[in-house]
Amino acid sequence: MTETNKAKRKQSARKGKAGAQPQERTVTIPFPDTDSEDEATRILEKQVPGCDKLDKDERAELLRLIRDHRKRGAPAKVKMTRKPHGGWSIEATGKSEMLALLKLHETFSANSIDPVNARANELLKYLGSVGADNEARYNAALSFIESMKPQDQAEALMLVQMYCTHDAAIRALSQLGLAEWAPTAQTFGNLATKLLGTSQRQMETLARMRRGGEQVVKHIHFDNRGGQAVIAENVSQGGRNSEK
Template identity: 65%
Template sequence: MTKQKAKAKEQVITVAVPEAGTPEEAKATLAKGIPGWDNLSKEQQTELAEIAVAQRKQRQPVQVTLTPKPNGGMTIGMAGKCEALGLLKLQKTFAAVSMDPVNARASELLNYLGSVNADNDGRYNAALSFIESMEPQSQAEALLLVQMYVTHDAAIRALSQLGKSEWVPTTQMFGNLATKLLRTSQGQMETLARMRRGGEQVVRHIHVDNRGGQAVIAENVNTGGQGNRKSDDQSHTTGAAGIGSTLLGADPFGNGVPISSREGAETMPHARGDKSGCA
């Protein structure tokens, strides 16, 4: 049983697709190399041929090999028959025209993967495939993409540890770590989007209310009256933050406050008569 499982894991399926031709023409080639081809429906055969032809037209990402050094560490080599092609593709992956920035980014990836015991060909090439698929336009974007990959990987590792945790403190620790890493990953994606959009200008309309001797800046100012009345018709006060409720003032409906006056009122007689004098 063990040997059979080992052989099953090592099974490799090679899909031979012609360099040119339509999906219908590719079916004849695929029928010879795909196990269980005859068990597929016509729709499934057509779909498989269309996917295979589309992938053949895409540029394949760079592939590398990792070889352990006798004294520790890894050596990064180019996979494939042409090393020059691999090096040029690696430079394009990191948006560089020389090997110095390529070596720097490649070492950063290798150091991280080595710290989590994932420094193998498959994981390293997966990281390169992600960076290449994003098509960095500058070394700054390439550097950010390396950060995005390792941050995402660290977040997934924290989440996996969260699912294995049995104690509340451990669960909280990995939960907080995963949350911070996922927020960082989202921020990195937003940063990359801003870099690719270029500069943008945001115009905000601000109303300045300078009533009462203190400036009040707000997006919308509520005067509390009808229409556009003069600022002298309403008293205002402001709190410590420059925002407060209005004080009572003139009646907004035009009704004046009663004021005592001599007009129209009967005068009161003097207590000692109309003549003044001494007692």
């Protein structure tokens, strides 16, 4: 065997090892479209491996979880393709292009594609900065934003910030655990604390946005004249819809 053939075989073997990717396992979730518990149980026993080994309570829990899963629906998903000269091309994916696009619009509470593209670029810039600009991570972000059901584009902006802040905080915490020197641990500890505090304030801001800025202020007066303690409580509400 010549040296050239040996080199080719080694190169081929390396390619084979590098190209061997773990196979993804697909699980099909059945949906018993019936109100009869007995009929639903029979369907599950036929279509769900191991269902016959579950007791009555476990089968009831399985059926409830399947129905809840169906009610939540499928989140918006995209397919990402890297461009030859850098950057990404993002396309809605699914059986119906119109359904997939409408899901994306709903995810960002947008009536046009421009806000959708703007939020996509923001997410990709952050994910790219931490080496996580891939399809799985981007779709995970979409799933989070969709689950929070933004009512307008201001809430969509806030949810993008919340996702990025949370991810950055978790990354800081992971670096804290890997730090070998006290100054490094302190640096990442302080960063994680600030990011977690920012994340909490973002959640509070989103809650206030959904309340419409309403606040409840209680004024409590103590009057002990006459030997008795009398408590008078006045409640006033402040907000954009309250009267002055």
